[in-house]
Amino acid sequence: MSKRGYHHGNLREALVEAALKLIETKGPTGFTLSEAAKQAGVTPAAVYRHFDGREDLIAEASRQGYEIFAELMEYAYEKGQPSALASFESTGRAYLAFARRYPGHYVAMFESGISINRSPELAFVAKRAMGVLERAAEELSKHIPADKRPPASMFSAHIWAMSHGVVELFARGSPGTISPFPPEELLETGIGIYLRGLGLIAPDE
Known part of the structure; x- marks a missing residue:
């Protein structure tokens, strides 16, 4: 799995962009942090370096x-x-x-x-x-x-x-x-x- 977002130092923004796309297609409660991480090209564990959970990401x-x-x-x-x-x-x-x-x-x-x-x-x-x-x-x-x-x-x-x-x-x-x-x-x-x-x-x- 590519970790380009993390290596480029913009993982936080990559996760927000991923969340926005998922919100558009699935709604704010229709996706998981794992899906956001996958779209951003990182492991689910990497999300917690920047966000406490899905609500924190949506916020x-x-x-x-x-x-x-x-x-x-x-x-x-x-x-x-x-x-x-x-x-x-x-x-x-x-x-x-x-x-x-x-x-x-x-x-x-x-x-x-x-x-x-x-x-x-x-x-x-x-x-x-x-x-x-x-x-x-x-x-x-x-x-x-x-x-x-x-x-x-x-x-x-x-x-x-x-x-x-x-x-x-x-x-x-x-x-x-x-x-x-x-x-x-x-x-x-x-x-x-x-x-x-x-x-x-x-x-x-």
């Missing part, structure tokens, strides 16, 4: 995913500036783009059952990513009278849930499910309805 895949996700969300937010509305809508589209481009990371982050509080590093980067959408919501909600303004955390949570729902139902090829419209259109119109309800978009826009 690292999740952490790396949140790093990528945070960067994409921050880029999307800045791209929309100085318009608070454009920044808000851009972060929603970034969510869909991330789920499509990084399916293994997405599943590790949101469907593996791994808590974001598993480690300080994971908690930090997860909150960084989530904070971008909350910041966008806070900026946009400044246009709502204070007595009618929802907390930014609630505002962003609603959009996060909507984005996640569109991804789960229509953007990731759920078996037997056919989207009646493109996922981007579903999300955009859903956000539009939500924002109109808050009075942030005029009915005829």
Whole structure:
């Protein structure tokens, strides 16, 4: 068995890459550490030099995913500036783009059952990513009278849930499910309805 990952000093990353491929094909609980080791070209014992077990390996895949996700969300937010509305809508589209481009990371982050509080590093980067959408919501909600303004955390949570729902139902090829419209259109119109309800978009826009 080849041990190229270990000899090149990148065994940890090789194992994460192997786990991501397995997560995509088998789900976060559908593979063993031995399978990840085999894909990385090392013995199962070598895995324990870097990870305590499968959950530890998936947690690292999740952490790396949140790093990528945070960067994409921050880029999307800045791209929309100085318009608070454009920044808000851009972060929603970034969510869909991330789920499509990084399916293994997405599943590790949101469907593996791994808590974001598993480690300080994971908690930090997860909150960084989530904070971008909350910041966008806070900026946009400044246009709502204070007595009618929802907390930014609630505002962003609603959009996060909507984005996640569109991804789960229509953007990731759920078996037997056919989207009646493109996922981007579903999300955009859903956000539009939500924002109109808050009075942030005029009915005829």
